Amino acid sequence: MKLQGVQQTKWWGVVVFIAAILIFPLVVTQSFFITQATFAGIYAIIAIGLGLLMGYAGQISLGQAAFYGVGAYTTSILTATWGWSPWLSLPIALLVPALLAFFMGYTMSRLSGYYLAMATLALGIIVHGLLVEGKGITMGASGFYGIPQLSLFGMTINQGVPYYFLVWFFVLIVLILSLNIVHSRVGRALRSIHDSEIASSSMGVNTGRYKMQVFILSAAFAGLAGWLFAHMSYSISPSAFTFDASILFLAMVVLGGSGSVWGALIGALLIRMIGITVHTLGEQFSFITSDSEHVIYGLILILVVIFMPKGLFPTVIDWFKNTSIKRVEKKSSVPVTPIERSVSE
């Protein structure tokens, strides 16, 4: 069902995506790259959530790593300390970050201006501090270990290709869910808030509630990523959930393009690839250290903000559509007024 002039999910994009997931482990077989691709998937889940928050609710979170960490530690404690099944702890690992977001959003009632950015920044610092200091529960800075592996139908999902498929299966679900939300009346309402909150509420859109829902959803996605991350490794440590990580997620969204579900996904992949490249180069050239990574992320952020404020994905799509419209114009040789078409879903 095609509704011309309305943003809709392009299902061929999803099909291409699924094909890429299936083909990748056939082409690339080194376990190092499979592991990296698995991490990229985990980050993509966080980035998609953050992209919804930034692009559709017009809010910035500087503490997404906190929700990620809360999800990871929730499941670690429930499974390793309390002996729960990881599948049983999955909903809890989503629920706890979501509740945290709910209470944060609730106290700020309307989520406007920079309050959320500041509050999430503080949350990130607090959560990291608690993970380090709460030794009795979290085992402190040295890390929490003994996290059980996942198993399905009696078979353990090992690191490597099986876990790669598990993670990207969840990415697929998150992606489809997000695309559908964005292309529903809720997504339209969110986009309208971004353009004019005052007009939006005059149309009867409860702007505060929608922003809150997106914030909660982004926290739940981060919790899901935390759950996947925890059960991938035997141990986790607070160092994975720092302010640096939050900034990395932000960089993924800014690079790929906020306001675009696909953009956030692509941003996560690109940032991960840059990280790997820097790492590999670092092994050959001693002057390239892990700090270079941060310098490069910083540079990318600056360049993107200056030259592609919409982010990579929407810019490329815009360019594509413009050239194809021009081609049509040439062919028909009838002067057509250039039409600025809406892109980026």
Next chain:
Amino acid sequence: MLQVESITKRFGGVVANSDVSFSVDEGQIVGLIGPNGAGKSTMFNMISSIFPPTEGNILFCGKRIDLLPSYKVAPLGISRTFQNLQVFKNMTVIENVMVGQHMRTKQNLSGVASMLLGIAKNERKVYEEAMDILRFFNLELLYDQKASSLSLGKLRLLEFARAYATEPKLLLLDEIAAGLNHSETSEMSELIKRVRDSGVTILVVEHDMDLVMSICDKLVVLDQGMKIAEGAPKEIQANEAVIAAYLGAEIEEEVV
């Protein structure tokens, strides 16, 4: 239908409205006029609950609305346009109208379920209704254009269409013809009358006196926040306080 009772609004030291009362009856087109800075937009903002009055009450169909958040006013049947255009510029023309339909298109559970499968059920119905509304406002050819690419005249029409899409009982039009040329203005006044005839009560702020005089059943005149006159267009035209206010404003503008 609408009762404005002794409304005062202060912004710090500025008194934008001072003890203003008037009413709008069902089926009327009422004009709210006055020189720039008289407090007309401020009054609109209070009727649509964007901010509350400092003193006084506003009643709509007998219910107090001045303490409600603005998103709760639209479902009661009040909608508006904005003097400083607040279209959703990154959305297409038809999407703008579909946001206007937002609260009438609550998705039920089966709708959400079908959405999960990617076949939004009500979407087509909403889309077709939106297209009908665009036809009513002569915007149907622009339906898939981004709002930011529209001319001023079309933007004003789009604001009108979007407000109409909420199916209001009372529609507030804030300088809907500002910046329009002669033929666009007469098209607009025809549209306003057609909307009224479809059963919508209208409160309009407008500087174009020809338009106001030709379509309004009643005029309320504000000057420096105070109501200085109320009555039929004919009476207002002859009212000395009104003439003085407008002349005064003109002289002031010339001096400036």
